[in-house]
Amino acid sequence: MAASSTKSGHLSEPKSLQVWEHASTKGCFFLEEDGGIVSLQYRLHIPVTSTVFITIRPLNLNQEDEKPSSWMTVDTALFVVTGNKTKEDSNLVCFTEQRDKEKFGWKGELSAGTYYILPFTTGCRLKRKRTPVAKTAQLVYRTDAGELALTKEFRAALSDIFEVIDLDGNGLLSLEEYNFFEQRTSGEKCDEDAWAVCRENFDTKKNELTRQGFMELNLMEANDREGDPTDLWVTLESMGYNRALEMVEACPFVIDVYSEDVKPTVQPVNLESGSKILNTALHRSVISKGEAKVIKGHDNVIIHNYRSEARISSVVTNKSSHKVTVHVNNEQSKNCISSRGMSVFAVEVPARAKMVCQHVVPINEKQEWTYHCVESIVS
Structure with missing residues (x-):
């Protein structure tokens, strides 16, 4: 289905990229309560076989x-x-193995057809922040006339949220874009009738909500609660904000797809956490591109290590008919941070199953990093 023309290493743009056909979309990684990470997934359609250049970078x-x-x-x-x-x-x-600063990409030939694009982050640097904020930000206030208004800080946060959920970057929110936001913040969706009411009451353009309209919508929510900010905080926290109005538990990103011969189309399809399809893809990438080693004394338990310039990912394959507990020790590693958040931990792997052991990235990218991991079976 795909023929990659490049190996892991530095990402360089095709020379004539400015004349290639281009599609772009935005998205965001969100941290869940349990520490898992959720993100939109996308459908990519390539009408005829073409050389393609795909990149992702934080926004x-x-x-x-x-x-x-x-x-x-x-x-x-x-x-x-x-x-x-x-x-x-x-x-x-x-998958994107090459890198240029914060941008990761892949170039190669894709056959005509429909594909799914699954964004991924290791979770090494996007982690839950437990530190309490010094002062909770104010979201609304009463004007001299006694009317509710949004504070300057809250308006700035809403403007950034608008930027993140405006997936196609046209400066307007479609019903589909607004619904991904609703799904994330309330778990519900807005139907056509409710959207028609939105269009009647708030600023819209071409049947889509403007940035001003989005502000008006949030002001109406504040008015409905007579200034009680509880629901507004639920929205903000589900979008990754802390009480100081800093986005600390989310990472917005941009995906660009360039095609040499034909216009690609990219559509957001769903918001999924712990997606089975992403896990399978991750396992396959590590096993196909990584190095395998058997755990001493246990021929049926194999550790696969994939290394790139940016990360190390390891997957445990348990071929035995009973579950095993793998003890992992990273204490000899230098300048490394693990997705597990600890240097010593244990992973329970069910019988005849594969499981991600850990992802590792450097703490400081400007310094050398040494990965040294010892795995053993807990009997």
Whole structure:
């Protein structure tokens, strides 16, 4: 299905990229309560076989400031798979192994057809922040006339949220885009009738909600609760904000798909956490591209290690007929951070199953990092 023309290493753009056909979309990694990570997944359609260049990078929302957004160091990746409508039986086509600063990409030939694009981050740098904030931000206030208004800080946060959920970047929110936001924040969806009411009451353009309309919608929610900000905080926290209005538990990103011969189309399809299809793709990438080693004294338990410039991922394959507990020790590693959040831990792997053991990235990218891991079976 795919023929990659490049190996792991530095990402370089095709020379004539500016004349290639281009499709772009945005998305966001969100941290769940249990520490899992959820993100939109996408459908990619390539009408005829073509050379394709696919990239993902974190989205910097601080364009005016000198200081980049805090999540710009979060590692990102894309897995491209084929699959039927149930997506249970998917095949890994390719994944982004090359890198240029915070951008990760893949270039190669894709056959005509429909694919799924699955964004991924290791979770090493996107972690739950337990530190309490010094002061809770104010979201609304009463004007001299006694009317409710949104504070400047809350308006700035809403403007950034608008930027993140405006997936096609046209400066407007379609019903589909708004519904991905609703699904994330309330678990519900807005139907056509409710959307028609939105269009009547708030600022819209071409049947889509403007940034101003999005502000008005949030002000109406504040008015409905007579200024009680509880529900507004639920929305903000589900979008990754802390009580100081800093986005600390989310990482917005941009996906670009370039095709040499034909216009590609990219559509968001669903918001999934702990997706089975992504797990399968991850396992296959590590096993096909990584090095395998048998755990001493246990021929049926194999550790697969995949190394790239940006990350190390390891998967345990348990071929035995009983579950095993693998003890993992990273204490000899230097300048490394594990997705497990600990240097010593244990992983329970069911019989005849595969499981991600850990992902590892450098703490400081500018310094050397040494990965040294010892695995053993707990009997």
